[in-house]
Amino acid sequence: MTEDEIKLWVKVQDSKGVDIESVKTRLKAMVIETPTWGYGDSGTRFKVFKQQGAAQNPYEKLEDAAEVHRLTGVCPKVAVHIPWDKVDDYGALRRYALDLGLRIGAVNPNLFQDEDYALGSLCHPRPEVRQKARSHMLECVEIMKKVGSSILSLWLADGTNYPGQDDFRKRRHYLMDALTEVYQVLAPEARLLIEYKMFEPAFYHTDLADWGMAISYAEKLGNKAQVLVDLGHHAQGTNVAHIVATLLDEGKLGGFHFNNRKYADDDLMVGAIAPYELFLIALELVSGEQDPATSECAGRVSYMIDQSHNIEPKISAMIRSVMNIQTAFAKALLVPQGELRQAQAAGDVITAESLVKGAFETDVRPLLALVRKEMGLHTDPLKAYAEGTYIKTILAREFRGQG
Amino acid sequence: MTEDEIKLWVKVQDSKGVDIESVKTRLKAMVIETPTWGYGDSGTRFKVFKQQGAAQNPYEKLEDAAEVHRLTGVCPKVAVHIPWDKVDDYGALRRYALDLGLRIGAVNPNLFQDEDYALGSLCHPRPEVRQKARSHMLECVEIMKKVGSSILSLWLADGTNYPGQDDFRKRRHYLMDALTEVYQVLAPEARLLIEYKMFEPAFYHTDLADWGMAISYAEKLGNKAQVLVDLGHHAQGTNVAHIVATLLDEGKLGGFHFNNRKYADDDLMVGAIAPYELFLIALELVSGEQDPATSECAGRVSYMIDQSHNIEPKISAMIRSVMNIQTAFAKALLVPQGELRQAQAAGDVITAESLVKGAFETDVRPLLALVRKEMGLHTDPLKAYAEGTYIKTILAREFRGQG
Amino acid sequence: MTEDEIKLWVKVQDSKGVDIESVKTRLKAMVIETPTWGYGDSGTRFKVFKQQGAAQNPYEKLEDAAEVHRLTGVCPKVAVHIPWDKVDDYGALRRYALDLGLRIGAVNPNLFQDEDYALGSLCHPRPEVRQKARSHMLECVEIMKKVGSSILSLWLADGTNYPGQDDFRKRRHYLMDALTEVYQVLAPEARLLIEYKMFEPAFYHTDLADWGMAISYAEKLGNKAQVLVDLGHHAQGTNVAHIVATLLDEGKLGGFHFNNRKYADDDLMVGAIAPYELFLIALELVSGEQDPATSECAGRVSYMIDQSHNIEPKISAMIRSVMNIQTAFAKALLVPQGELRQAQAAGDVITAESLVKGAFETDVRPLLALVRKEMGLHTDPLKAYAEGTYIKTILAREFRGQG
């Protein structure tokens, strides 16, 4: 990216009336949370391919996250998963993070990996299993306090595999009871983000199957409960941007698990398959921030990445995802909102569509290079990573392949 | 169906502990509403194939509906669509129905077929179009009073075809305003049923795209507003029975548009493609009726058929759909609820699934023959229709084909 | 688009080693065929919204097509549809086109709109209907000769709505017989393009449901028969670029019906919903042209637009679609094929993906402006249309709305 390109880019956008300073300010203020589990080995049900250099414990995962933050400047927070990130001393973990320039973001309970959970956790037919799951949730609330987290991020894998296997409505009540108990012990400033997913690992019904089910609990619980949108958890064809706008309008959009998919919950790199959809979601968020009626909710939305890097190097993949999110938001910030509203009001479909698409067509790499430069970063984080020393550090980690 | 078959069927079920009298009572009390538009010509965007004998006006449509009721005994109500069924004297229409042994069921406004509605109706960007659409809704409330209907059934086709075409959240507010106005003039005992649909005729977003969006309005409006489930309006893979259970649990299940589909909103005969799914939905309704917590809501659910008979004779198709609904409910009534609950509580997946599937495997044609016999009907409505005189009556109607 | 932007664009790409002259040459040589029916009113099964100025007859449609060609420079061919474009004197139609600077492209038979075709045409259970449909196909071959067309483009809507309605294998044989008869009378240099579609208007099975079924006939028929890919005719999630590559590899890719969809066969403007998918398809075509093993097949692929402009002005929509196709191809031509092959061979997933995505991220509006300038065109066809006189000409056409 040459100086000339950047300068001309600024000049061109300036001539169109874009307030470049405020665009840059917004981009610099962006916070994208990366997940510890994105730095470890993951795979499909058929195989987990082990990678040389993949992080093996919570500390190495934090180190990898710190590298991503060092290169991108927008990833100061890290989501943890219990028990994958279970440690004896959470205060030490928090300090380790702080020393790396990081804070702990969302705490993610695990309600799907214990042998007891074959038929569910918070919705399990047997009370002792439900109690165990609730205890784990309460334990996570305790951990939140220790690590300084303000978000409890619940993905509930519960569901059934066969018609008749269990009673949908009974399970609803079990879940409401459990969430009520957990909600009550949440700190006043903390939030419970309720995720939903169409299917997998449950194959007939999932107790939290869509945003309507998630918001139903969030509304009954109260202000601290909101909905988390994972981009890979919808039926094919679903208009996710529309759901995002609806949740914003209800004040119930709590956060995102960014990733991409072509088929199901593929957990690919953000923006890798459907970059225009990602941009349209970013546009709802940007519009929501600029509208006084929704700005408070939009301003608190947590941007989290949730991916599974099965075949690609994990840190590179994370950097690329961060860059793709930045790209989508940068383009969304270029949409001329005033002109767009005029075209919409006039029912001028072609112009309205062109204005939105035109922003997407714009190459924002010069802008992002400028932003990074002003943040004291390399203009190309992926290149910086490839040329840096950290990659050698991780390759020196002991390899546990063929396991 | 021989007497022997019926007797043995009763004996076998009796020996299993089935309370056959109460099953028969429930089946006899069933009310399925057929739609006037199911008796007229319909088609795809590519072609409407005209049928000799298809009803040409509201009066002929009522006559056809009366024939379906005469043969099945469970279809005393007819849904009307304004303006397709617009007449000068609605009192006369109501009396015509009464003379045929029918009552008018739901009144369905039409907010998609006026030239003004290309970009929407209640959600249109221009206020004068929104006002026109609201006036039509209010007109329909007036018609409800004249025809003795207690249900206003809203399918809102509004949506956009392109990203950026209009503002999702603004349209939400337009819709809430409109529904609030309509809700206020509804009679105290009347209900507003809010339908949702994933797509078509809008191809980018639909303002009421899923059950979550529909219930959001229904909850804000109040007790008279509920959600209507059309079986063809979901994304592929959606677990509709789960949605039905959820709506029941929230007291917000208002009614059904029964039909079947393989792909999109195909509007095929009920049960023609996925009879097991239909049965599982019936099972939720039957269970909901038997549970004190949901019995009131379940007891008021309107069962309506909404089909488009493009290639098959319309009255035969309607009869067959009614029979398929009866079949699904008859089987659902045979599920041994006590045993099922035991198996579910024990986490015995194989047994629970087998009990449900076993009821579905049961041939209920003997039972339905018995029910019809006791109702004074022919045991095979389709055969009775084929051998009756009504089919000649309609074939004598003037043909308007090749139009 | 300023001169500076264009110059810098050229400079930047030049520095990356892009052979800009050959890219421009390819873009100038592009031929996109527009369909007469895209200029007339169309709609959904619920409503056809009439537009002031929409073409009412084949001659007006050709005039509109000529305007699109005048503004874009890459649309010299027009597809016709029989009987929608039926005229007494096809020679006169051809000359009218020539006078407008146009040639007739594909001839499209209509096998779905006659009352006889409710249960099928070439696959109808009754021989007299099959014969009628075959005669129509033969008539179209005659028309091809009269209008100077070399492509017979078959979309067969045949199928069934219900399980059991007809015999899949029997219908296969009917179809093979019919196509064999038609194939034999095709001129040696002519081609039969066989389209496929998952569903609609048939809702249980479609006789030509996927590319595998289409190619099966094309292979048995011979070299003059190939497959036509309509971008809206696949199941959700289908990797269309993969199908395109496969058809190219088999020498059986005959042409495209370009459009876009989010749900089913929505027939929206090209590139409006999934521009990255469009680009990836263009990339297969560009790669296919550059590979000696597939260049002959790729070089003969017909690029046709097939859209239904329900709510947007038709000529503007067509222009925008043409521009979006150009955009996708321009970006595809920028992919550094050598570097890409290296990364692929090395199994370097991140780099390979980045190279492809990087080309997509490039803003090619300066390039297309330059190409248009060198072709003697306005750099912004949509603006030229809006500011031109033709729009007034069509608005002066008699309006036939509210019909």
Next chain:
Amino acid sequence: MTEDEIKLWVKVQDSKGVDIESVKTRLKAMVIETPTWGYGDSGTRFKVFKQQGAAQNPYEKLEDAAEVHRLTGVCPKVAVHIPWDKVDDYGALRRYALDLGLRIGAVNPNLFQDEDYALGSLCHPRPEVRQKARSHMLECVEIMKKVGSSILSLWLADGTNYPGQDDFRKRRHYLMDALTEVYQVLAPEARLLIEYKMFEPAFYHTDLADWGMAISYAEKLGNKAQVLVDLGHHAQGTNVAHIVATLLDEGKLGGFHFNNRKYADDDLMVGAIAPYELFLIALELVSGEQDPATSECAGRVSYMIDQSHNIEPKISAMIRSVMNIQTAFAKALLVPQGELRQAQAAGDVITAESLVKGAFETDVRPLLALVRKEMGLHTDPLKAYAEGTYIKTILAREFRGQG
């Protein structure tokens, strides 16, 4: 199931003209192959729940398969998977099977679980990995000879996760080369069955993504190569019965992997979600057997089960699947083919649909009880299993849970 029920059932069907003896003969002759891997622990990418009693090695798996055969009488063959069932002495394995009353059915190579296969196996970009995969295929051909198998069943998991990751057409050629090599060493009477799958574990493209791709290789290879249909490997909405009919018509239907799904490749028990679809597929097979043009192909089709019993007891699940397949075929055998053909020829949609659906509505449990009785089996295999001693045998196996 009482004697009375069975007798009345026979009487009723007899009166309808059903040739009950030939129906029973066909049902007794059915051969359903069960897979060794269905008896071991399996799960999702999130968790493999270990079951007490699940088979731990090839010998235990054969023992479980023998129990299923002992109870159902139609499962004399067992599919093996290499290397999951790798043993030092395949002759011993074969003899062990024979002693249990079993034969080895299909040999399934594994091309997805080695660390080398992250980017593919037969289609891998690097020649040494392709060579390794080919060697494994050749090894499996050797094993076929040792275990007496005549079927090589290829599920190729190869694909890519990202656009641009690899070259579709190049990989096609790699695959063709590999299959050609393998095909040449196949014994004359052996068959290569080529499976296809839409997605998973590959998330952008799968090299063998649909039946069209699979048959393309099978046709080029020759008569010994056919296509294998796994019921869970299609896009949502796909009409699988239509594909089955098409493959039969081409003489290329080689076998099935029976299972069921609601969403993706869920690998649930056969018939658990969509029993009507299963019946319609069975109807194509039964019709194909009765038609001289397809009877040879239909007669050689391998019926194999391929499931993943994540939460349900494995042997019970297998028995239930076998029973569900029998149910579907029993019903299909009851369709009155002559009447159906008449109704189809007459275009009588309602009657044709009713005839097919009527057979499905028939309760065939009396028929299957009779068949089992005549085969010397318990009339309810699931009950026999629950009450038998084998269940205690396996529960005595060492448990390896919480692993």
